[in-house]
Amino acid sequence: SYELTQPPSVSVSPGQTARITCSGDALPKKFASWYQQKSGQAPVLVIYEDNKRPSGIPERFSGSSSGTMVTLTINGAQVDDEADYYCFSTDSSGNHRVFGGGTKLTVL
């Protein structure tokens, strides 16, 4: 089965840049999206199609893609950005959708 691999945790100080990676064999051909999930809440879409930001998402959130890896970047991370972040994509056939294992972002 297809897998997307993320680091379990990332830690930064407030105001620093946080980068969360997601790797998968099909990512050169398939777009990825990113979700933020704060404790006890439903996930929120923060990036789609690798680098597009939905309306209402702060500009400090951006996405990029290079080969088999996509990256979520948070410029000037804030304490309020502490959350679990999940990437999402499909395998090369487009039939099997999966989430990455999730990355816990700590900002302190």
Add this chain to the structure above:
Amino acid sequence: EVQLVQSGAEVKKPGESLQISCKGSGFNFTSYWIGWVRQPPGKGLEWMGMIYPGDSEIRYSPSFQGQVTISTDKSINTANLQWNSLKASDTAMYFCARHYGGAIIIPDYWGQGSLVTVSS
């Protein structure tokens, strides 16, 4: 405003059946896929499957095929997730999500979640 409102928390015994629901509003319900995502306690998100209310086409993740049934009643803008015989390992939060059909079909708006607890 797009809204997805899910049914409430459930406590069931192993072997019992269950159906939880997700009611959409603020968008054309028959023009979007509605999917389900599982999150076991303290763990990550798992994509289960989705249904297109317009024609009732269903796509399951291989991991959940045969384990659950996804259905819809488009007359009341509702999608359902059903189990015939619950197991303790089905204990989880279940989210429904509208799926946006861009370059790939992805969840965009989410329900608040329905907590299912299966315990003897």
